[in-house]
Amino acid sequence: MEMMRYFIAVGCVWLITMSAAYATDVEVSGLFSGKAMVTINGGRPRMLAAGQASPEGVKLLSANSSSASFEIDGKKQTLSMGQSISTSSVSGSKPTVKLVAGSGGHFLTTGSINGYPIHFMVDTGATSIAFSTAQAQAMGLDLSHAPRGSVTTASGYANSYRVMLNNVKIGDISLNLVEAVVVDSMPGDMALLGNSFLSRLEMKREGTVLTLTKNY
Numbered sequence: 348m349e350m351m352r353y354f355i356a357v358g359c360v361w362l363i364t365m366s367a368a369y370a371t372d373v374e375v376s377g378l379f380s381g382k383a384m385v386t387i388n389g390g391r392p393r394m395l396a397a398g399q400a401s402p403e404g405v406k407l408l409s410a411n412s413s414s415a416s417f418e419i420d421g422k423k424q425t426l427s428m429g430q431s432i433s434t435s436s437v438s439g440s441k442p443t444v445k446l447v448a449g450s451g452g453h454f455l456t457t458g459s460i461n462g463y464p465i466h467f468m469v470d471t472g473a474t475s476i477a478f479s480t481a482q483a484q485a486m487g488l489d490l491s492h493a494p495r496g497s498v499t500t501a502s503g504y505a506n507s508y509r510v511m512l513n514n515v516k517i518g519d520i521s522l523n524l525v526e527a528v529v530v531d532s533m534p535g536d537m538a539l540l541g542n543s544f545l546s547r548l549e550m551k552r553e554g555t556v557l558t559l560t561k562n563y
Contacts (some may be wrong), residue, residue, distance in 0.1 A: 371420055373405055374431040383407055383415040388512065425457050425464065425509055441560050442519035448555040456540075458517035460527075465538050466508055467517065469557065471550075475526045479533035483510070490529060494509030500529055506531040520561045522547055 377384030381397045389406055400406035406418040414427045423480040424432055446454040446469065456471035465478070477498075483490060493508035508529040515525045517540070526543040549560040 371405060372405060372431065373417065373419060373424075374425070374429060375415055375426045378410055378412055378415055378428050380412065381410055383410040417522055427457075441562075442521070443488060443558060443560045444518035446557045446559070448557070452555075454557050455537075456517050458515065458540075460515055460538070461488075461513050463487075467540040468537050469545070470539040470541050471545060473539045473540045475543035476512070476538060477526050477528045477530055477533070477541060478538035479535075480508075480529055480531050482536065482538065483508075483529045488529070493529070496526065500530070500533070505533070517559075520548065522561075 354532050359497075372388050374386040375383055376386060376392055377394075382394055384392050384394050385407075386392050387401055387403050393400070393403060394402065395407040397407055397409050400418075404420070408416040408423065410416070412452070414425055416423060416425045418424075419432065426432060444456070446456055449455055456467050456469070458465060458467050460476075460478070465482065466550055470477075480490070488510060490508045490510070493510050496507045496509065497504045498507045498544075510529055512525045512527050514521060514523050516522075522544060545559070547562060549558075549562060551558045551560075
């Protein structure tokens with residue numbers, strides 16, 4: 348794996364989950380303990396406290412200095428500082444996620460592995476999803492019987508474990524039984540979203556926007 352897969356320039360990333368005939372746009376411009384400054388549908392910035400809902404139906408569930416959890420259009424979404432989300436729902440449409448490249452051209456998003464929240468970086472050069480043994484332990488994955496191998500990293504060779512994930516989800520896209528590699532000494536808390544997940548989606552890039560659509 349190349350060094351760029353491990354070190355990420357932090358930037359503003361938009362996660363757009365397409366799923367109704369209406370849309371709600373939310374942008375986070377300030378984070379505090381129990382409060383978040385948000386802009387909704389292009390209006391003026393306003394402060395929401397945990398448990399408070401805006402007239403547009405955006406409810407702040409919790410917040411700290413690094414992220415905030417919202418209920419938007421009936422779904423829970425977690426956003427970091429400077430991150431935006433636009434949700435919509437079109438009857439009968441395929442689950443779709445649109446990502447806007449952040450600083451350095453990387454596509455970053457939040458999601459979950461087996462229900463455990465995690466940050467992803469899209470990596471079309473990675474054969475499968477990859478994350479660290481520390482993250483695997485936090486998820487409760489048992490590696491004692493997992494097939495072992497090794498991978499090449501920027502620091503040399505590292506031990507790896509091949510596992511099958513019950514579920515991987517980003518936005519409204521949810522896939523079951525996804526292959527992954529757990530890597531010893533993989534730095535940071537970012538997982539690589541590789542081709543074991545991406546190959547089961549339609550991918551379309553237009554400039555800085557990457558559209559992922561679930562196949563049926």
